[in-house]
Amino acid sequence: MSSNSLTPAEIVEKLDQHIIGQADAKRAVAIALRNRWRRQNVPDDLRDEISPKNIIMIGPTGVGKTEIARRLAKIDNSPFLKVEASKFTEVGYVGRDVESMIRDLVDLAVNMVRAEEQEKVRTRASEIAEERLLDLLLPPKPVERNVEEMLGEHPLVTEETQQHIDSTREKLRRLLHEGKLDSRHVDLELTESRSGPMIEIFSASGVEDLGFNLKEMFGNMLPQKKKISRVTVPEALEILTEEEAQRLVDMDKVNRTAIERVEQSGIIFLDEIDKVVGSDTPSGPDVSREGVQRDLLPIVEGSNVNTRYGMVKTDHILFIAAGAFSSSKPSDLIPELQGRFPIRVELDSLGKEEFIRILTEPNNALIKQYTEMLATEDVALVFTDDSVAEIADVAALVNERTENIGARRLYTIMEILLEDISFDAPKLSGQEVIIDAKYVEDKLCDIIEDEDLSRYIL
Secondary structure (H helix, E strand, C coil), rough: CCCCCCCCHHHHHHHHHHCCCCCCHHHHHHHHHHHHHHCCCCCHHHHHCCCCCEEEEECEEEEEHHHHHHHHHHHHHCCCCEEEEEHHHHCCCCCCCHHHHHHHHHHHHHHHHHHHHHHHHHHHHHHHHHHHHHHHHCCCCCCCHHHHHHHHCCCCCCCHHHHHHHHHHHHHHHHHHCCCCCCEEEEEEEEECCCCCCCCCCCCCHHHHHHHHHHHHHHHHHCCCEEEEEEEEHHHHHHHHHHHHHHHHCCHHHHHHHHHHHHHEEEEEEHHHEEEEEEECCCCHHHHHHHHHHHHHHHCCCCCEECCEEECCCCCCCCEEEECCCCCHHHHHCEEEEEEECEECCCCCCCHHHHHHHHHCCCCCCHHHHHHHHHHCCEEEEEEEHHHHHHHHHHHHHHHHCCCCCCCCHHHHHHHCHHHHHHHHCCCCCCCCEHHHHHHHHHHHHHHHHHHHHHHCC
């Protein structure tokens, strides 16, 4: 879990660097994140009693629901998983096991912690890898040993010979550091990853976990295959460093830390929660959808889930649900599930002003992305202020006339606007290309005027 203790205002400030608007949603998630820090600092006897205040975000597609949750997890360095609630209804009532989301989250946390631990031992691993590489570059010569030498009466290697070997080794080390051996190749023995036939197993629960256990069981029974690969010296050093880093990491500690991080700071984003709301039809309840809600309930409420790394308690995982709720409302969820999502925030639809800010203000603004990409072709792309306003105006207009897909409309418009420039970029190397309002109008006027055409293109 992150050691920092950002205030809600500081969390909102960090979210503002990537997401435009949606102040209410940012405040809600900032408070939820700060409450985690507060919970860690209350007396022990009260800590387990404080449960997270899960959130439902209500708003149309493309307004930033997923991005808010993802950026929040990055701020706190928390294990984060986005899962579509509708995937649990794909095969009727026997959809994918709901507990699988917890197992997936633990897998992500294990990979995250392993990478952190490997980074800590990277220096030591690179030192060991360098010695192994020097052994490959300067292998010891085979020497016949007689009985007297084995008994130690005559040294196998004289002091003079040893000094010569050490001198040669240090010379190779210096050449290696200077990059003068980069073009040389070495033969490296690598372990092939185990692979075998896929075995699909159907069971009431834990299908994914059972599959992993079978793979590990059969894999340990079979010997690991080795293969010799001829690689360059830099590649060999990288491979050996990775191998040594994996050996130096204590996987038992990694697994324990990962489970603790999931339990204390895990975030699960349940998208399309409105798709599991039962339909109001006189034919009876929608068993599949209501069944998914009832399956979700114990996970959100707090239960123990068995994973291949051990039992995981879900009591303090933060669940952020999201949905458009265009044909339903949060109150249509079963009452028990509603009670587990006490915080509800509505996200605003985006208009022209928001689109202008999205195009220019965030650290990953679309205009910055396209400008930097074309700069790799030595093309200087310049957008005037009136062109940005025109792009935003077109996006808002098309959203109004057709399906409102929020900020995602900007992606399609920008691609069409810059299609010719992107295609001809290699020929435009060294030139400056100015995008003004007239250029935008000329490129997009046909699409705006032909409403039927825009339904297919945009």
